[in-house]
Amino acid sequence: MRCLRPLAYSSLLMLGACSAIISPDGSSLRDPEPGMDASADGGGTDAAPPPDGGIDSGVDAATDSGLDSGLDSGLDSGLDSGLDSGTDSGVDAGPTCPASCALGCPADSSRCFGLVPSNVPATLFDPAADNLIIEGDASLYFDTSECSATSVASHVVPLSDGSQACVLVIHDMRIDPAASLTVAGARPLIVLASGDVTIHGTLDASARMDEPGAGGFLGGVNDPIGGRGPSGGEGGEHVRNFEDGGGGGGGLCGAGGNGGNGGGARGGRGGVAITATWDLQPLTGGSGGGRGRGTFAGGETNAGYGGAGGGGLQITAQGSIVVDGSILVGGGGGLPGDNRIPTGNWGSGGGGGSGGALLLEARPP
Amino acid sequence: MNVVSALLDAAGGGGGAIGDSGGAGGPGMDGRDTSDRAAGGAPIGTVGAGGLGGGAAVLAGDPGEGVMPSPVNGGGGGGGAGCILVRNADGALPVVGTLTPSIAPAYRAMPVVRR
Numbered sequence: 001m002r003c004l005r006p007l008a009y010s011s012l013l014m015l016g017a018c019s020a021i022i023s024p025d026g027s028s029l030r031d032p033e034p035g036m037d038a039s040a041d042g043g044g045t046d047a048a049p050p051p052d053g054g055i056d057s058g059v060d061a062a063t064d065s066g067l068d069s070g071l072d073s074g075l076d077s078g079l080d081s082g083l084d085s086g087t088d089s090g091v092d093a094g095p096t097c098p099a100s101c102a103l104g105c106p107a108d109s110s111r112c113f114g115l116v117p118s119n120v121p122a123t124l125f126d127p128a129a130d131n132l133i134i135e136g137d138a139s140l141y142f143d144t145s146e147c148s149a150t151s152v153a154s155h156v157v158p159l160s161d162g163s164q165a166c167v168l169v170i171h172d173m174r175i176d177p178a179a180s181l182t183v184a185g186a187r188p189l190i191v192l193a194s195g196d197v198t199i200h201g202t203l204d205a206s207a208r209m210d211e212p213g214a215g216g217f218l219g220g221v222n223d224p225i226g227g228r229g230p231s232g233g234e235g236g237e238h239v240r241n242f243e244d245g246g247g248g249g250g251g252l253c254g255a256g257g258n259g260g261n262g263g264g265a266r267g268g269r270g271g272v273a274i275t276a277t278w279d280l281q282p283l284t285g286g287s288g289g290g291r292g293r294g295t296f297a298g299g300e301t302n303a304g305y306g307g308a309g310g311g312g313l314q315i316t317a318q319g320s321i322v323v324d325g326s327i328l329v330g331g332g333g334g335l336p337g338d339n340r341i342p343t344g345n346w347g348s349g350g351g352g353g354s355g356g357a358l359l360l361e362a363r364p365p
Numbered sequence: 366m367n368v369v370s371a372l373l374d375a376a377g378g379g380g381g382a383i384g385d386s387g388g389a390g391g392p393g394m395d396g397r398d399t400s401d402r403a404a405g406g407a408p409i410g411t412v413g414a415g416g417l418g419g420g421a422a423v424l425a426g427d428p429g430e431g432v433m434p435s436p437v438n439g440g441g442g443g444g445g446a447g448c449i450l451v452r453n454a455d456g457a458l459p460v461v462g463t464l465t466p467s468i469a470p471a472y473r474a475m476p477v478v479r480r
Contacts, residue, residue: 257442
């Protein structure tokens, strides 16, 4: 069994409770689905995050797990078994699509269409996966850099641009109104649910100042001064003390604002808006803002660091997604200059990080 | 998909303000802390304020403030809005209570891919 770990926010210590259902008191409960194998590593997807990507291992694991033909069983949740259901016996009217096929059927077939997830292969769906339930006022933290959940299966999967995402494979997911799941780390997070996802509470993959959200990019720091990511903000110019340009804001779907000029010093350009037709494949987090400028000595500067980019988050459910809580992938605010190097010049401000990327995809309820 | 009275927040962060000799200005607001545009940092003294982050009605971050002539330092630019994409059976946007950002192209809908 692998665990998502509750976060003690006051100390940022990770507690070691291991549970599929997380209660406010940290107790560990089990929630086996009726008739479902309660194995926490269900579906044979118990592979350590492979350095060269988990797609192949995921495919093999799903195929080897005894599930009904991998792809189709995962995609159609058993609806394939009703090939002839709904047909009028005795009348040769051709294939009829069962009413239970939420996405319809191909024209020449009564086989239900399945949902194809963005960014990852459908073979990673696992109908026997565990539920992830966060109850009461429990707060969980998950690090996508480690990508090693203990209560549900997790995989590192390559994306189309060669980067990686962390994938949690679950059946149902529920976050209670006072509960939260905070996600950070170097990789964006993809949640693959064979069932339903209900978020009454908070799912937070946003940046906090210069700390990126999951898969978000850093703002400009000492070196380089430009924000990182798909459209990072440029660092400001320096002419002399008290004449420093501010850092540009990071861009994603919206452009970052230019940094303010400081006397004759030009502010950094904001990152441009990326194309509006981007379908969030590959999934990525937001761009960092550029650093301000100031006095620079000893590898340090008193310029404000750029805010970090918000996280990248994808939730794909074969059932429904219901959100009456909050999903957050906002960017981080830029930092002001400071007086680490006491010259009287407090330096110019860093640009804000851009918001991140949120992709929700589901069959109808 | 049913998204009701939810906060889907992909706002950009506000730019940081600066201080010259009177102390540091304020940091920009994180996008997560608002359902609107994240505020830029507050200025102190003869300085430039940070720009607003992109958000609900305006996707682009605002420029940081600059003040002429010198001596001044510029404020940071606001971060741009992020992206929200919803894919469901009919490619229609669900009902949403509070959304940041709330307008195209940062908030779009597409049909799911079927097989």
